[in-house]
């Protein structure tokens with residue numbers, strides 16, 4: 035395949051950092067934005083800005099069309115059956131919290147089991163801890179295999195007829211593991227449980243079809259897929275969303291209001307209290323169009339090429355621990371022997387190479403890996419083979435620099 | 441490529457404290473305080489014996505980067521034998537140094553801590569350097585309450 039060549043679409047990537055051309059390898063934390071997305075937001079504010087679903091003036095209509103148009107773009111992008119099953123949120127975290135609040139209130143009883151994995155981001159762990167405390171449900175965790183994957187046996191031993199809900203990440207932001215969501219939803223449904231998927235690390239990098247996965251809820255964030263911060267999506271099957279109560283009450287989501295009581299709108303608006311994230315939705319729509327124009331399959335292949343190349347290079351360095359399975363998404367979590375990841379990241383930064391160091395919002399997973407922190411390089415469509423070379427060079431410098439110390 | 445930029449951060453003294461930490465270990469008496477940096481998972485455990493307003497002994501254990509561990513080593517070294525008041529003054533001095541504020545060292549005996557001056561140019565690492573000092577202040581606070 036020919037590698038993608040799109041770096042020039044991203045103005046931020048043309049700068050130098052610490053006197054070196056920037057190499058951005060932290061897209062798993064947040065992705066950079068192409069000019070097209072920045073332009074879409076600017077155009078919206080310059081020409082169309084107004085509040086939505088209110089008043090009758092022209093701009094109000096344009097803003098409403100833009101916002102609802104974005105919803106349809108998202109619906110088609112993840113192949114949801116209905117646009118009313120697309121709820122705009124602040125991000126993955128808020129999307130998961132809505133389900134944890136609202137679905138649990140209706141459907142979770144004391145003694146019910148909620149199944150998670152030890153590789154969940156704090157965003158898909160803490161909300162369920164609170165549900166367990168509030169409802170008296172129990173949390174169970176599907177044990178990981180040594181390489182950080184889930185085996186069919188482990189899945190089937192943990193999900194039982196007591197399980198009411200399975201909340202699981204599609205792709206691990208630390209290990210890069212791609213979980214077998216389709217198999218899990220099939221089995222969970224046989225056991226009578228619903229499945230929420232945290233798609234924050236999947237949607238930016240691969241074609242996701244919520245009908246093919248047959249998940250009940252799917253959450254993701256705009257900012258990790260070239261869109262702006264502050265916008266995300268909760269997809270939910272309408273059979274569940276219809277039965278769930280709103281989480282936030284206020285303007286915009288109402289039907290009739292009296293002094294002591296009110297009724298609210300139908301889906302999706304009943305979950306979108308207050309003035310919605312209009313410019314965010316417009317930006318997300320532009321990001322989706324940008325990604326689709328390039329092609330999700332090409333993006334997946336490009337990242338795989340970069341990851342394979344980086345792995346090969348890393349294996350030629352001594353004293354590098356790599357975490358996670360062979361079959362993985364476009365990120366590599368690692369540690370240099372005897373060098374703390376903070377120090378690794380600082381050395382890389384001094385060469386203009388941005389990687390993440392820390393616990394990546396996965397403290398229980400760090401414990402499982404038996405480390406306090408790790409470094410992580412994550413790739414996206416704008417990265418190149420030269421970026422990987424710069425990264426590897428930086429690591430050699432770090433090893434040399436700290437090698438002198440020990 | 442030159443290491444110039446990095447050399448202002450990773451001074452030799454710092455590397456020496458990282459490699460050969462002073463006062464590493466535990467104490468059977470006195471007080472123990474654990475502090476972590478929630479953004480990165482670094483963790484430090486301080487053991488202090490304070491008698492008659494004087495820090496008689498100080499030790500630390502922990503997991504962290506070169507900056508946080510070197511800083512803990514330097515801190516324990518410099519506050520040992522000092523009065524509580526002096527220890528707190530040193531902490532204030534250190535925190536000003538991290539903020540890049542000029543302050544008078546007022547005859548304070550600084551030990552090696554000035555080697556960490558370069559950290560101020562690496563804002564992302566200031567929290568690493570101040571972790572041990574924050575723990576020390578908290579330990580003294582606790583002692584006061586006892």
Ligand SMILES: Cc1ncc(COP(=O)(O)O)c(C=O)c1O
Nearest residue numbers: 125126127155157207232234255
């Ligand atoms: C797997 C995973 N889940 C959830 C989140 C949370 O996303 P956000 O902070 O956009 O709500 C992230 C991103 O940090 C993530 O990587």
